[in-house]
Amino acid sequence: MQWWCAATGEQWTWTWRAYPGIWIFVAAVALGAWLLAGRGAWSRAAAGGRAAFISGLALLWLSNDWPLGPVAAGYLASAHALQFTIVSMLAAPLILVALRGPVVARFGERRFPAPLRALLHPLSAAIAFNAVVAATHTSRVVDALMPTGSGAFVIDAAWFVSALLFWWPVVMPVPALRFFGAPMKVFYLLVGTLFHTAIGMVMLVAEHPLYGIYELAPPILPMSPHTDQQLAGGIMELGVFFIVVVGAAIVFFRWIERDGQEA
């Protein structure tokens, strides 16, 4: 039994497989969120917050577990891009949105330690997120790490953790940053994900398949590895862009709404 989805080179079958590492990971995220929110926070949380949390956790689980997880790990680059988009652009911000109320209630008045403030600063968060995105999309890293469960876990976990960092300044009002108002958040979201556009473009225009694991994988769809890679590029370009635009719109219109109420 594999504990985490990896590129095995095996012929794909629709027979269900258990990946216990993924359940443990999702349970650990749930436990971490519960500890961060504090005792009794969930019972007081609004229905929307609970729904966001359950949705985020479910997306995290579904994008990593069978069948999308193993297909993304060893068969289709496009599935890998879809997995990345779900984990980084949906699961991570939804979980943070759910935690927003409890975290503000618990930590709103406290002063964060300097290292944590530095880590959650928009600049360092954006740099960390894009560094992870860059490293985990190079062919050497992908071909070296994806064939083993631990290697694939490193990539998948790095995406989720760096995405939490990236979305934190947008979603969480703590630690308070005076300069980081709604217009800056919109700017941050659009500029902070420009690198995804570049990666997607490289996938779209590359002459050859970039990743050995997908080029040499047993075929599961009547689609060449090159076409699959172009589809992955399209998902990186359009999928991420669409979600970022929606996220930026939410930030912007909430700001307008709040401004109107204050006036």
Next chain:
Amino acid sequence: MRFDIFALVGLAGLVGCGSPGDGRVVGGGAGATSIAVPRPSFTLTDTDGKPFDFRARTAGRLTFLMFGYTRCPDVCPVQMANLVTALHQVPPGDRMGIDVIFVSVDPDRDSLPVLRKWLDSFDQSVIGLTGSRAALDSAQRAVGFAPAVVQPAAAGAPDAVEVLHAAPVIAFTADDTAHVMFPFGTRQADWERDIPALLQKGSRVQPPGGTAGVAGGGAGGIAFSRVYFVAPAGDTPAAVFLVAHNTGAQPDTIVALDAGDLGPASVHMTMTDERAGTTMMHSVGGVAILAGGTLRFAPGGYHGMVGPLRRRVVRGDRVQLVIRLARAGAVAVSAVVISYSDVDTATAAR
């Protein structure tokens, strides 16, 4: 003897299509393997139902020969797709001089129409052959492969049986000899790089690490393998790493290195002063290769130096070098140009 050894190579490359994990290269990028097999003579049946004399019909042409079967879930479709995709990049004039021949080793399930339909899904120009089990076994033995084996598939596999067969694609060149075979893991970029060289009459695609420069007639002589030319950063000299094998009964000595128009070349040794913590390089006049011994030119030890370079070389290029030996004389070798980031992997002892 060579064929016996090659049969072992064939066995080593025997993969079970549908058999998870057997002999698979994940994220491979495997390179060509050096061989020497004359174009064999065997006759099978083509997809039109007519006899196909392999040697007579393909003589003098670049011919890619692979064995497999149409229900193969992994190796065959990937190998065929990558090869055919690369061939689509070859200019039409050159493409006319290339044959791709797929021999089905599963005659019970691969009827001629089934075989034709499967090949057409890749390219209509691919020639499909099959035949009786005895004829197929004979054809595989003729190229040094162990005959394919049909066996019950693993539990849960879509098919009741799987076929274990040799995965490499053998490339016969215009001199009617196969100098290289391409294992599973050969990527489209590898094919596109190597096909133009194979198209040259009698040309050879060197295996990774370049060369198989042989002095003294092979057996009993000096042979070089894994010859790497490390592209320098900036104006610094390039380094040359290699492995020399002396299979003879007499020692020999590398006395000089000649890089032709690339620039002045010499043999150096890296010396480390442990107490001072300094490393220096010294030019050496000769490096002995003991009888029956192996000598490695590697980082931190003996190595060749070429430079300043008179022309630019880049990763993936091949450069010609001449290694001068005291007894065996001059040996021409072809070195693969690598970058510094490749050195550890390329020179790791195997």
